Amino acid sequence: MELVTDNLTFKPENEYFLNQVSLEFQAGKLYTILGRTLSGKTSLLKTIAGLQPIDSGSITFEGKDFGSIQVWKRNVAMVYQQFINYPHLNVFDNIAFPLKQRKIKPPELVNKVSSAIRKVGLDGFEKRKIHELSGGQQQRVALARSLVKKAKILLLDEPLVNLDYKLREDLRDEFKNIFSSDFSTNSILIYSSTDPLEAMQLNGDIIVIDEGRILQSGIAKDVFENPSNIRVSEVTNDPAMNIFNGTIESNKIFLNENIRFDVPVHLKAIQAGSYHFGIRASDMFLDTKGFDFNVEIAEISGSETYLHLNQDELNVVLLLEEVKNFNDQDNIKINFNLKKLYVFDEKGDLLFSPFNMN
Amino acid sequence: MNFRHKFVFLLPGLLILIGILIFPIVFTVRLSLSSWDSFFPGLDFIGLDNYIRLFTDDKRFWESFFRLSFLSVTTVLLQYIIGFSLALIVWKDIIFQRFFRVLFLIPMMTTPVIMTVIWRTFFHESLGPVNDFFSLFGVTPLWLSDETLAKVTVIIVEVWQWTPFMFLLLLAGLLSLPKEPFLAAAIDGASPIRKFIYVTFPLMAPISIGAIIIRLIEASKIMDTVYVLTSGGPGTATETSSFYIFIKGLREFQMGYSAALSFTYLIIMIISLTIIAKLLVKLLINNN
Known part of the structure; x- marks a missing residue:
């Protein structure tokens, strides 16, 4: 039936x-x-x-x-x-x-x-x-x-x-x-x-x-x-997954001039070139050794805090699982949980996922 | 603010109300207690004589009243059925929808007396086109001079003239219905006919009652159609209450007596229409 x-x-x-x-x-x-x-x-x-x-x-x-x-x-x-x-x-x-x-x-x-x-x-x-x-x-x-x-x-x-x-x-x-x-x-x-x-x-x-x-x-x-x-990642996540345009050169990932990091283990097979990188709002965290961002809006929803941040042209949404007060234009440092990084090709199709792909 | 000022502001409205509503009724009541006629005009006082005559010695009034009840109930029911059907047809998206909506309203826009003259010509027993048609089958019905057929003719003309009004009210009602219950009914397994019986009709009940009551009030004043078409004839076969009152008052100039007739008629109408409205509400709304 x-x-x-x-x-x-x-x-x-x-x-x-x-x-x-x-x-x-x-x-x-x-x-x-x-x-x-x-x-x-x-x-x-x-x-x-x-x-x-x-x-x-x-x-x-x-x-x-x-x-x-x-x-x-x-x-x-x-x-x-x-x-x-x-x-x-x-x-x-x-x-x-x-x-x-x-x-x-x-x-x-x-x-x-x-x-x-x-x-x-x-x-x-x-x-x-x-x-x-x-x-x-x-x-x-x-x-x-x-x-x-x-x-x-x-x-x-x-x-x-x-x-x-x-x-x-x-x-x-x-x-x-x-x-x-x-x-x-x-x-x-x-x-x-x-x-x-x-x-x-x-x-x-x-x-x-x-x-x-x-x-x-x-x-x-x-x-x-x-x-x-990428479309699916937007629809299936709330807030939508953060998508960055970046490049990979000599085993480093560049999101812009300031933000760069080593290619994480699950992406070792990747070749140099330009890609879309995706990371969920919940896979970023406050880190005193991290990258500088400005707070645009901070909204508290239930027991969580949504932070809308930017640095130059780069906008991200970060989800904190605690209630914390921020002022607009505060300068904070955040970092990425690179083990949860997604890579999409230029057309937007998924290339690498932190989870086992079948 | 002191009381006298308030009274001054109320006065114009009050005067108009007294002038156009209360005075005529009070005067009619007073007139009905007099013997005013063409020989002895004037407001004398004869007590309840007119009313005693009305209730004991005037079969013609009561006959005309029951005839009126029959005619108005029949015409309004037919108008309701035909009007509802037409409204249902143009409610759905059909081709020339706007054209039909206007077409169905034309009879209402014409002058009743003129249209009745034309209908009388149609139904003329030796010259009219209706009998031209029927003579093809070898019959020439007496549309206006047979007691039963004359009633049928009056009903046909009344229905033709006033169905558009019913159609208009019911179409407005249908267009104002919420769409959602119909969606739900289709999903719940109701065929189009059952959808009408269990959804459309009950949802339309309040509007239906309003339309029927308005038409009943109007229909019980049938006068011009009868006057032009048959003049109440043959004999008194199509004579209605208002036409009878008109004859007593303005043909025979029995002003006192016709005032008594009018007042009695008014009271009966108020009571019976109230009862009908209550019954309709009970039947159509509370009993789903």
């Missing part, structure tokens, strides 16, 4: 919504589509659901052509980024809606709806109208509605993005529990997100999409450790 998309392309005007998207989804697995806003995540999900046309390509599900099946006959459930429910119905009737469309009658209907309500933690809210609920509760209703019909394909389009931070964390954990208990082997689960952290936490397969094109797919750890090019 699998879902296969073959060369899906959709280009309504001058811009590609989808550009030759070919993917395979296996039942019993969780896929996270990771991409920036307007990268084609929603388009892909809508196409699978049948809500958006395509110019060319095909979708097959369980060996049958999916494209010719009407939306309402496809066995698909979807949760949207906006909290979409039926405003004229109460919570119970909202969740019962998909079952009623399948002509499921009361004793069974009530059982299924009640268990879905319990699962998303909305006991006691059955008689409430949708507008009497908070945003998080509305999204729970939408989730329950998608769970109750046990669809073979469950699409979640950035379901947490419109919720506040704390609620997002809670609901994400609940999602994971619900998915692991309910969707063990029978369903394909596709989740889209802009947040790399969320994708890593969900820990399924990651599909990186940008400008409608699939850049990389694979298990979360692989995509994180070996981003196939």
Whole structure:
């Protein structure tokens, strides 16, 4: 049982919504589509659901052509980024809606709806109208509605993005529990997100999409450790990976006139020439023997500090795992954890990674 | 600020209100207690005689009232069904959408009396094009002089004239509906027909009730159509309350009695429309 998309392309005007998207989804697995806003995540999900046309390509599900099946006959459930429910119905009737469309009658209907309500933690809210609920509760209703019909394909389009931070964390954990208990082997689960952290936490397969094109797919750890090019490294890291243009000459790496260092062990095979070097914000540290940088902005986020630094034309973002106060234009010294240095070629494709490349 | 100043500022509004709303009603009530007619004009006082006559000795008024109820309910229901269908058609993206939207509104923009004259010509039993057509099949229905058919003709003209109004209100309603529930319904496995029954129709309920009530109020004043088309005939077959009151008041000049008729009619209309509105709300909104 699998879902296969073959060369899906959709280009309504001058811009590609989808550009030759070919993917395979296996039942019993969780896929996270990771991409920036307007990268084609929603388009892909809508196409699978049948809500958006395509110019060319095909979708097959369980060996049958999916494209010719009407939306309402496809066995698909979807949760949207906006909290979409039926405003004229109460919570119970909202969740019962998909079952009623399948002509499921009361004793069974009530059982299924009640268990879905319990699962998303909305006991006691059955008689409430949708507008009497908070945003998080509305999204729970939408989730329950998608769970109750046990669809073979469950699409979640950035379901947490419109919720506040704390609620997002809670609901994400609940999602994971619900998915692991309910969707063990029978369903394909596709989740889209802009947040790399969320994708890593969900820990399924990651599909990186940008400008409608699939850049990389694979298990979360692989995509994180070996981003196939600079674009992927931007999308899969928050803050984005620092990229420097530099050269290698006689076993030394030059980022600019002041910053140079010996080529680290994992890059011994590299030849002289010019490259893009990448290093994560968390792989740099304060070091009294390091390089001079000026603080542009220092922002404290939770228990971490983001430092936006520059030296001449070189801008970097450094992540400190502690809370520290800096003033603008402070002069600080930082150093690079060279064991975590990535090298990309001039086109932007990954050449060397600190992790084992397959 | 002292009280007299406030009163001065309120006065213009109050005077206008008294002049155009309260005075006519009070005067009608006073008039209905008199025997003012063309022989003895003037405001004498005869107590409730007019009302006693109305409730005990005027079958024609009550007949015209029930006829009116039948006509207005039928025409408004037909207008609602046809208007909703047309609105649904041009709600979706179809070719010539703008053209159709305007086309459907044309009847409402015409003058009712003039259009009714044209309809009367259409339905003329020996000269009209409608019977030219029917005579091909060897029948010439008496559109205006058969008791049942005359009612049908009135209904056709009323529906033609006022469906656009219903269409306009319902289309505005459809266009203001949120898009999201329809997305959800498709995904939840609702076919287009079920989508209409379970999503479109319930979401449209408040607008539907408004449109139906507005049209019921308007339809219960049917007058010009009947006046031009059949003059209430044949006999009294198409006579409505307002037309009957018009005959009593402005043909026979029984001013006192027609005032009693008008006032009774007003009270009945207020009560029945309130009940209808409540019933519609209960039926369409609370019972999903």
